[in-house]
Amino acid sequence: MPVTIRDVAQAAGVSPMAVSKVLHGRGRNVRVSDESAERIRSIAEKMNYRANDLARSLRTQRTNTIAIVFEEFERLGGNTGYFIELFDGVISAAFERGFSVTVCPKMVNFSRNGVIWDGRFDGLIWCKPEDSPTTVEALANSVIPVAVLHAAFPEDLPVPVMVCDNTQGMDLAVEHLTALGHRRFSFAVDPANAHTDEARDRLFGLKTALQQRGIEFDLMRIHNWGHKGEGFEADWESGKIGTALVVYGEGQAGEILNRARQYGVTIPDQLSVVGFDSTRFCETTTPRLTAVRQPVEDMARLAANLLIDRIEGKTVDHSRHIFPCTLDVRMSTSSCPEASLRP
Amino acid sequence: MPVTIRDVAQAAGVSPMAVSKVLHGRGRNVRVSDESAERIRSIAEKMNYRANDLARSLRTQRTNTIAIVFEEFERLGGNTGYFIELFDGVISAAFERGFSVTVCPKMVNFSRNGVIWDGRFDGLIWCKPEDSPTTVEALANSVIPVAVLHAAFPEDLPVPVMVCDNTQGMDLAVEHLTALGHRRFSFAVDPANAHTDEARDRLFGLKTALQQRGIEFDLMRIHNWGHKGEGFEADWESGKIGTALVVYGEGQAGEILNRARQYGVTIPDQLSVVGFDSTRFCETTTPRLTAVRQPVEDMARLAANLLIDRIEGKTVDHSRHIFPCTLDVRMSTSSCPEASLRP
DNA sequence: TTGTACGCGTTATCAA
DNA sequence: TTGATAACGCGTACAA
Numbered sequence: 273m274p275v276t277i278r279d280v281a282q283a284a285g286v287s288p289m290a291v292s293k294v295l296h297g298r299g300r301n302v303r304v305s306d307e308s309a310e311r312i313r314s315i316a317e318k319m320n321y322r323a324n325d326l327a328r329s330l331r332t333q334r335t336n337t338i339a340i341v342f343e344e345f346e347r348l349g350g351n352t353g354y355f356i357e358l359f360d361g362v363i364s365a366a367f368e369r370g371f372s373v374t375v376c377p378k379m380v381n382f383s384r385n386g387v388i389w390d391g392r393f394d395g396l397i398w399c400k401p402e403d404s405p406t407t408v409e410a411l412a413n414s415v416i417p418v419a420v421l422h423a424a425f426p427e428d429l430p431v432p433v434m435v436c437d438n439t440q441g442m443d444l445a446v447e448h449l450t451a452l453g454h455r456r457f458s459f460a461v462d463p464a465n466a467h468t469d470e471a472r473d474r475l476f477g478l479k480t481a482l483q484q485r486g487i488e489f490d491l492m493r494i495h496n497w498g499h500k501g502e503g504f505e506a507d508w509e510s511g512k513i514g515t516a517l518v519v520y521g522e523g524q525a526g527e528i529l530n531r532a533r534q535y536g537v538t539i540p541d542q543l544s545v546v547g548f549d550s551t552r553f554c555e556t557t558t559p560r561l562t563a564v565r566q567p568v569e570d571m572a573r574l575a576a577n578l579l580i581d582r583i584e585g586k587t588v589d590h591s592r593h594i595f596p597c598t599l600d601v602r603m604s605t606s607s608c609p610e611a612s613l614r615p
Numbered sequence: 616m617p618v619t620i621r622d623v624a625q626a627a628g629v630s631p632m633a634v635s636k637v638l639h640g641r642g643r644n645v646r647v648s649d650e651s652a653e654r655i656r657s658i659a660e661k662m663n664y665r666a667n668d669l670a671r672s673l674r675t676q677r678t679n680t681i682a683i684v685f686e687e688f689e690r691l692g693g694n695t696g697y698f699i700e701l702f703d704g705v706i707s708a709a710f711e712r713g714f715s716v717t718v719c720p721k722m723v724n725f726s727r728n729g730v731i732w733d734g735r736f737d738g739l740i741w742c743k744p745e746d747s748p749t750t751v752e753a754l755a756n757s758v759i760p761v762a763v764l765h766a767a768f769p770e771d772l773p774v775p776v777m778v779c780d781n782t783q784g785m786d787l788a789v790e791h792l793t794a795l796g797h798r799r800f801s802f803a804v805d806p807a808n809a810h811t812d813e814a815r816d817r818l819f820g821l822k823t824a825l826q827q828r829g830i831e832f833d834l835m836r837i838h839n840w841g842h843k844g845e846g847f848e849a850d851w852e853s854g855k856i857g858t859a860l861v862v863y864g865e866g867q868a869g870e871i872l873n874r875a876r877q878y879g880v881t882i883p884d885q886l887s888v889v890g891f892d893s894t895r896f897c898e899t900t901t902p903r904l905t906a907v908r909q910p911v912e913d914m915a916r917l918a919a920n921l922l923i924d925r926i927e928g929k930t931v932d933h934s935r936h937i938f939p940c941t942l943d944v945r946m947s948t949s950s951c952p953e954a955s956l957r958p
Numbered sequence: 959t960t961g962t963a964c965g966c967g968t969t970a971t972c973a974a
Numbered sequence: 975t976t977g978a979t980a981a982c983g984c985g986t987a988c989a990a
Contacts, residue, residue, distance in 0.1 A: 274732070274734075274758060274984095276984055276985085277984065277985060277986090278984075278985095286959085287959070287960045287961075288960095288961095288984090288985075288986085289959080289960070289961085289985095289986075289987090290959065290960080291985095292985065292986060293959090296985080296986085298985080298986055298987080299959095299986070299987075299988085300987080300988085301959095301988085301989095302959065302960090303959060304959075305959090308959090320729065322731065322732055322733055323733060323984090323985070324673075324733060324734035324983085324984055324985070325733040325734050325735050325985095326669055326672050326673045326678070326733075326734040326735060326983085326984080326985095327673055327734065327965090327983070327984035327985045327986085328984080328985050328986075329669050329985095330667075330669045330670055330673055330964095330965050330966070330983090330985080331964070331965050331984080331985055331986050331987080332965090332985085332986070332987095333965075335669070337717065337719075356699055363718060372717055372718065372719035373717070373718050373719070374680070374715055374716070374717040375706060375715065375716050375717075376680075376715035376716070386663070388665065389617070389665055390665060390666060390667060390668040390669075391617075391667035391668050391669040391670070391966090392668050392669060392680075415617060552895060552899060555898065555899040556895060556898040556899070617966095619965090619966055619967085620967060620968095621966075621967095629978090630977065630978050631966090631967075631968090631978095632967095632968080632969090632977080632978075632979090633976090633977065633978085634967095635967065635968065636977095639967080639968090641967080641968055641969080642968075642969075642970095643969085643970090644971095645976085645977070645978095646975055646976050646977070647976070647977075648975085648976065648977095651976085651977090666966090666967070667965085667966055667967070668967095669965085669966080669967095670965070670966035670967045670968085670983090671966080671967050671968075672967095672983095673966080673967080673968095673982095673983050673984070674966085674967055674968045674969075674982070674983050675967085675968070675969095675983090676983080734984085959990105960989105960990080961988105961990075962987105962988090962989085962990095963986100963987090963988090963989100964985105964986085964987080964988100965984105965985095965986095965987105966983105967982105967983095968981100968982080968983090969980105969981085969982075969983100970979105970980090970981080970982095971978105971979085971980080971981095972977100972978085972979075972980095973976105973977085973978075973979095974975100974976085974977080974978095
């Protein structure tokens with residue numbers, strides 16, 4: 273049914289290569305006369321010829337398509353804006369450079385010896401890979417270029433890695449809160465993230481930032497609550513929670529805001545809350561959530577650009593790109609209620 | 616570099632077809648003994664063989680990938696949540712059925728005689744096509760199945776079409792506003808959308824809803840403002856704007872909220888505003904925007920499912936699916952300031 | 959300019 | 975039953 277290059281060639285009385293040359297500019301040393309070229313073009317148009325990209329890609333080994341692998345996504349809108357920013361960054365870079373972007377469900381796995389490869393993608397962006405020997409080996413043996421977003425683990429990976437500066441981001445949060453008079457800090461994380469390197473980094477950043485300001489951090493104030501904040505009430509009742517609460521992620525932070533309100537705790541009057549990952553989601557919480565912002569879109573754009581550089585053989589980058597965070601101050605933080613009592 | 620099916624065949628001392636049969640179950644009347652099968656499997660594993668999907672797709676004419684075409688998108692996050700919901704709907708349906716989803720930049724055009732087709736997609740979802748003879752012809756002549764989202768124009772298209780019920784949606788808005796005491800209604804639309812069928816439908820819906828309630832609609836109150844609300848001040852000053860303003864889209868509505876505030880007009884006390892397309896964006900405006908919601912995600916999911924049904928040869932659907940709207944009441948609407956004055 | 963082979967998995971046909 | 979061989983899908987590299 274579809275018209276092939278051979279159909280056009282036959283109709284024009286020339287070879288397939290002549291058509292390929294005229295229509296697609298292929299064939300280094302193929303010459304076609306102007307008259308033939310015109311005839312070919314006209315006939316191709318008349319026959320409504322479209323090149324089959326599959327056949328071309330099979331031959332050239334280039335698809336001009338990159339994949340995004342993100343194990344956590346089923347829904348983009350879900351409850352945070354993280355993936356949106358990520359996707360915006362990737363497609364803006366990819367489109368500019370003539371690449372399409374595929375989101376596919378099966379790429380979440382990788383073969384025992386490397387990243388899965390099936391010919392459909394020139395490269396892939398792997399978001400938040402888990403820290404395991406398998407991951408490291410998969411990256412090392414990948415047959416296609418890979419760029420990684422948010423691999424907090426420290427191994428030297430043979431790929432470009434974009435991460436944000438969790439320590440510096442936490443310092444911003446602490447600076448903001450101490451300026452508001454807070455001295456007793458809590459840190460909350462949910463089970464799914466409690467043992468990630470990112471959580472470790474953020475907790476470490478919190479401790480360091482406090483230490484640098486001469487403030488002690490009480491280990492009792494690490495709260496392993498559920499993703500929906502389960503456990504908040506008990507800790508609040510027992511007085512374990514400080515006046516400032518830093519939460520690992522924006523999703524959990526939002527849930528904690530709700531839970532606190534339902535329990536009669538007024539935010540920010542009684543408790544200041546800072547989340548991590550400031551996206552549009554933080555605009556939708558009550559009160560709106562003060563949060564540390566990672567430049568996710570920039571990170572994603574760089575990831576895509578480095579990946580495509582590699583695909584096009586321009587540069588090979590295996591470095592770790594560290595992005596500074598910023599702080600979006602919203603309505604969930606205010607002066608420490610105890611500050612006025614302090615001498 | 617990549618290992619092919621022939622490499623495995625040679626290493627196992629069998630034919631490529633034997634490998635294809637064992638590894639992929641192809642070849643109707645090919646039989647392979649258990650011992651050979653085991654050897655093939657083991658060798659393939661050892662050689663880290665991966666099938667090339669391009670070659671397979673070229674042969675089978677199936678890619679298990681669908682495309683999304685959306686002329687307006689460069690940024691998903693942009694200023695509204697529309698595309699997010701759309702994408703969530705599509706990927707949830709597609710993934711469930713083993714399809715990948717590609718967002719590509721070049722599909723915004725179509726050939727003179729049909730939807731562009733390059734072999735990479737089994738079908739495509741076309742969002743908000745413009746109403747033109749070319750569009751209709753392209754759909755009629757498409758070589759791959761197409762499903763359309765939001766083709767407000769009334770032609771009988773040879774594809775499944777998902778639309779929302781603009782008339783009923785507008786009725787919800789009017790019901791809400793009249794219950795609040797409003798009697799003088801304005802309608803705003805920006806130049807980019809002023810001449811679309813959707814704008815026509817919504818304006819018609821507004822007029823009808825008012826008429827049914829015995830309220831007159833003054834044609835002077837159709838406001839062709841800029842996308843950023845340019846023109847609002849002049850019309851406000853001249854008293855042309857009613858007490859209730861219905862806006863074609865959420866983006867323009869958000870801009871109008873800002874502009875009104877800057878001009879000293881208090882929303883909703885002095886003016887109630889209702890937008891169309893209620894997404895998370897409406898949660899981020901000041902005040903939060905009351906808006907008519909289209910079930911975009913449901914529409915997208917159905918579009919994907921109907922498309923895949925068609926691809927798989929299950930059913931052929933050419934009907935127009937009309938989805939009812941709902942109204943999300945937020946903070947941009949309140950009692951009519953004139954209502955108390957009325958006898 | 960043209961012919962031939964190639965990229966790689968699969969279909970269809972044929973042989974033991 | 976067990977399998978091999980040839981041809982195909984379609985655009986392109988390279989030699990002639």
